[in-house]
Amino acid sequence: MPTDNDLFAEEQTMVTMSFGDHIEELRLRLILALYGLVIGVVLTLVPGINLGQRIMNKMVEPAQEALTLFYNDQAVRRAEVADAGGEVSETAQAIIPADAFIMELGKIAPELKLPEAETVKNKNLTFPIRYMESGIIKIVNQGMRPSNALISLAPLETMTIFFMVCLVAGLVIASPWVFYQLWAFIAAGLYRHERHYVTKFLPFSLGLFLSGVFLCFFGVLPVTLKFLLEFNVWLGIEPTLRLADWMSFATILPLVFGVCFQTPLIMVFLALIGIFNVDDFRSKRKIAILIMVVAGAVLTPSQDPFSMLMLAVPMIILYELGILMVARKKLGPSVRQTD
Secondary structure: OOOHHHHHHHHHHOOOOOHHHHHHHHHHHHHHHHHHHHHHHHHHOOOOOOHHHHHHHHHHHHHHHHHHHHHHHHHHHHHHHHHOOOOOOOOOEEEEEHHHHHHHHHHHOOOOOOOOHHHHOOOEEEEEHHHOOOHHHHHHHHHOOOOOOOEOOOOOHHHHHHHHHHHHHHHHHOHHHHHHHHHHHHHOOOOHHHOHHHHHHHHHHHHHHHHHHHHHHHHHHHHHHHHHHHHHHHHOOOOOOEHHHHHHHHHHHHHHHHHHOOHHHHHHHHHHOOOOOHHHHHHOHHHHHHHHHHHHHHHOOOOOHHHHHHHHHHHHHHHHHHHHHHHHHOOOOOOOOOO
16 A cells, blocks of 8 residues: 555546546446347357256246145145045045046046047046045146146247346356456546455455355245245145246346345445445444345335345345454554555
8 A cells, every 4th residue: 555645646647537538438348248248148049058948947947846846735735634534625626527537447447338438528527635545536636736837928928038038147157257347447436556456356246246146046036935835825825926927036136136245345345445434334234224125125026025035134144244344354544554
């Protein structure tokens, strides 16, 4: 760190950027970041690799598994009630097309005198759930359970979601380049002796972003979905997930987590360049928590309070972590720094 005289001399000799120069620098960095984003998106669309399709299938898996597990648990619970001779609701029954049932029954018992399948077409057979000790009825009922997969309600919905997934995946692939352009824009407005912080912080910034993305996708999303499905069980409502709703939730929320994980790094950076110190962060803690809670409600794509808390709570923890890091290194404008 130079002395005060050196810093004053540097400030006098360096070229001062005007507001227009900053706008031009921002435009240049945005264009370069967009080039990287385009390359990342193209990589997801390369034939043969099918990276976009693989990523989309991977993102659909948590919802598919959660729905399958939900309906399997429901079937087990209903079967246990039936085997115990308990009361069964009128809707707890298996409805099977009569012609299909006769055709399958004829395959396993051809000696039986059964009517022609055509004579009972468009008719159904209803089996109370208490008779589900039969393995055949269990299998049929399991196969006929509705809503064990995501549904699409519009002709262009699936294609639109696919390209949105490719766009987000391309952003994650190009994130090292995009973050470099972001920090390069910040470095353009710093003194010469402050610019080395950019090269130090860039790897940590990228690591925090990717950590937030993967933590949300593999940790937060399954827990959130399980909670929401259990809430449906409590109300006695069978859920159906729409593809657009789930994919919007599964793409936007990880990106928000990745950006929010930059909080402690930004706090340390602001302290290093002398804008804030630990006392400033502590005195504004209540306002910061309020802003984080509001941001959690605004940034989460769903409207449930659980998702909002799942974002707001890590942000608050990261803010406190940032305070600890700043206090430990004794950073801030009131403390003289040495390299």
